[in-house]
Amino acid sequence: MANSVTRCFDRSIELTKRLHAVIPGGAHTYAKGDDQYPADALPVLTKGLGCRVWDADGNEYIEYGMGLRSVGLGHAFAPVIEAAAKRLPLGSNFGRPTVIELEAAEALLEMVGGDMVKFAKNGSDAVNDAVRLARAYTGRTRVAFCADHPFFSTADWFIGTTPMNAGIPAAIPSLTSKFRYNDLASLEACFAEGESDIAAVVLEAETVTPPAPGFLESLVSLCHAHGALVILDEMITGFRWHNGGARAFHGVEVDLATYGKALGNGFPVSALVGRRDVMELGGLRDARPRVFLLSTTHGAEPATLAAMCAVIQVYQQEPVIETLWRQGERLAAGVRHAVNVAGLDGHFDVLGRHCNLVYVARDLERRPSQAFRTLFLRETILRGLLMPSMVVSYSHDDQAIDQTIEKVAGALTIYKQALDSGIERFLPGRPVQPVMRQFSASSAR
Numbered sequence: 001m002a003n004s005v006t007r008c009f010d011r012s013i014e015l016t017k018r019l020h021a022v023i024p025g026g027a028h029t030y031a032k033g034d035d036q037y038p039a040d041a042l043p044v045l046t047k048g049l050g051c052r053v054w055d056a057d058g059n060e061y062i063e064y065g066m067g068l069r070s071v072g073l074g075h076a077f078a079p080v081i082e083a084a085a086k087r088l089p090l091g092s093n094f095g096r097p098t099v100i101e102l103e104a105a106e107a108l109l110e111m112v113g114g115d116m117v118k119f120a121k122n123g124s125d126a127v128n129d130a131v132r133l134a135r136a137y138t139g140r141t142r143v144a145f146c147a148d149h150p151f152f153s154t155a156d157w158f159i160g161t162t163p164m165n166a167g168i169p170a171a172i173p174s175l176t177s178k179f180r181y182n183d184l185a186s187l188e189a190c191f192a193e194g195e196s197d198i199a200a201v202v203l204e205a206e207t208v209t210p211p212a213p214g215f216l217e218s219l220v221s222l223c224h225a226h227g228a229l230v231i232l233d234e235m236i237t238g239f240r241w242h243n244g245g246a247r248a249f250h251g252v253e254v255d256l257a258t259y260g261k262a263l264g265n266g267f268p269v270s271a272l273v274g275r276r277d278v279m280e281l282g283g284l285r286d287a288r289p290r291v292f293l294l295s296t297t298h299g300a301e302p303a304t305l306a307a308m309c310a311v312i313q314v315y316q317q318e319p320v321i322e323t324l325w326r327q328g329e330r331l332a333a334g335v336r337h338a339v340n341v342a343g344l345d346g347h348f349d350v351l352g353r354h355c356n357l358v359y360v361a362r363d364l365e366r367r368p369s370q371a372f373r374t375l376f377l378r379e380t381i382l383r384g385l386l387m388p389s390m391v392v393s394y395s396h397d398d399q400a401i402d403q404t405i406e407k408v409a410g411a412l413t414i415y416k417q418a419l420d421s422g423i424e425r426f427l428p429g430r431p432v433q434p435v436m437r438q439f440s441a442s443s444a445r
Helices: 010-022 078-090 099-112 123-138 184-194 215-225 245-250 276-282 302-317 320-341 370-382 398-421
Strands: 045-049 052-055 060-063 116-120 142-146 176-179 198-203 229-233 256-259 270-274 348-351 358-361
Touching: 060 398, 078 302, 099 116, 099 245, 099 256, 099 270, 099 302, 116 123, 116 276, 123 142, 123 198, 123 229, 123 256, 123 270, 123 276, 142 184, 176 184, 184 198, 184 215, 198 215, 215 229, 245 256, 270 276, 302 320, 320 348, 320 398, 358 370, 370 398
Parallel strands: 142 176, 142 198, 198 229, 229 256
Antiparallel strands: 045 052, 052 060, 116 270, 256 270, 348 358
């Protein structure tokens, strides 16, 4: 190998084998799987503090995945941990509602707006029940979602439309339509095709591409004109773009919105927020047919809700959002400068809002390349960065950002050499793979 930078992963390799023996895929989230990382650099983590994590071999990393963006404040953020720990001795579950779930509901609604909220443990459940509410409220069956946004739910209505659709009856995804972001005509075509049977339109406010002027407002107006509800997935944009989420950032009103990830700073909590007349379909005070709405044993688990309340308090009292934008801007500027110095303009791009950066690795012909993404991941891991994205947290201080830029610059020197002389000399093993793909023997290796 051309690179002399090395790290020991002996313990992680052993643990990875054991993980695969007892857990399908070796991880509980596909985005954390082995196929998302270089074959010879698969750290198994043991702890985290702030913006840093450590693996089973004692290697330290500055992390930029941040628990798939669920850790907005930083790992083991003291006020959040203390709030959960203080609540734990009081019991973990009960047969009636608790005071903390009232406090949590009121705190979240004050933060993001909306009339009513129900809590769950993961984002898919919140989005699924938003779809069910919309179908019940409208009396319709079809769902339209934005094809340019990567993931909405583990449920059949969405997963059935992806290449990873084994086990899903074809009749279910046949009730789902797709439209393109910033393309109102494509959504109009969905309504025309659906013969006025679309119950809900599901999208994120934005991912890498911002909305064109007036797009979100026009989308809401179009949906309402056709009698459909708008469901805004704020799993990522919530608690990153603005304290009030992308709805507040863009000034757009929707019928239902879903939150999660950074809402609990890594603690398992999600939320469905919406209009009272829609949400009450899952309650006790509406005469219409009742919706089975997020009736979960652990949705209102007190310690997690206490942690969530602490997260909200930190966001309200400290400049969290401002810091995410500022430190992301510092990181983006530094990495782009390193790209320019390495002579890689057009071959490595940093994209997205500063509060939620991603990158694209490109080959010699400037096409997106899984092989060059793998090389970049490998070189950054060997230098002490865990960087599946470039998402900062409130704990990424100037020192961490500057160290990161320096390490990225080192990785990019290898990237340039691989472009010039062929990646085969620099990349042992297979390239990383898209999560949503059909299985094949070659892709499994």
